[in-house]
Amino acid sequence: MQSIVRPVEAVLLDAGGVLVLPHHEVLAVHALGPLGIVPEPEELDRAHYVGGHALQVWPDDEETIFAKWNRAYLEHLGVEANPESMRLLKGAFQRLDMWTRPAPGVHDGLAAIAGTGARLAVVSNADGQAEEMLRDIGVCQVGMGRGTPVDAVIDSTVVGVAKPDPRIFHIALERLGVAPERAVHVGDLIGADVVGARTAGVRPLHFDPIGICTADDHEHVANLTDVAELVAASRPRS
């Protein structure tokens, strides 16, 4: 798809699937061990994106989100999606320590995006702890710290609206002082990130490291370095 090339002044970033991934050990202890399976770590990460791909149309209720995602996740791992396996997986995913593993390449990728001079904000459907968690694991924080400095972390529970509602993107952009058409949003879920960003007037970049999406109505990136290159290419050299 031919994109309109405008200088990108702000990069909005989803957290789950882009900055952090489910913790393999937490999954093993609370779901996969009790189910008697020991998948390869790479397959667990693939399962995350396969699960997310089942949510192209965003369900209205959280139960359906969990059910669709978890069913696809389990089936990718060769596990029957029955009430017991679904209950264990859902319980594991609701743990606070689940979304605490920095995604592969996140430190270099975020630093490269920051190096373009664009402003950065995290826009996450989360539990109110996203800002603290990202700071604690050294991925990013508002201001200086161990991770990449970002301008804002917008957590749906804190602001009271969640993706794909366009208002959460507008809240982020107001904090950054950047117009929607000068921003991109990087996220791994079509139903929440791609549709939400587009509705908000923001250029969506579908984060798809396993190349699962074949849709040609939106752009794809395989990693954060791709995002940094795309942003750098859009900006006038200083």
Ligand SMILES: [Mg+2]
């Ligand atoms: Mg995500």
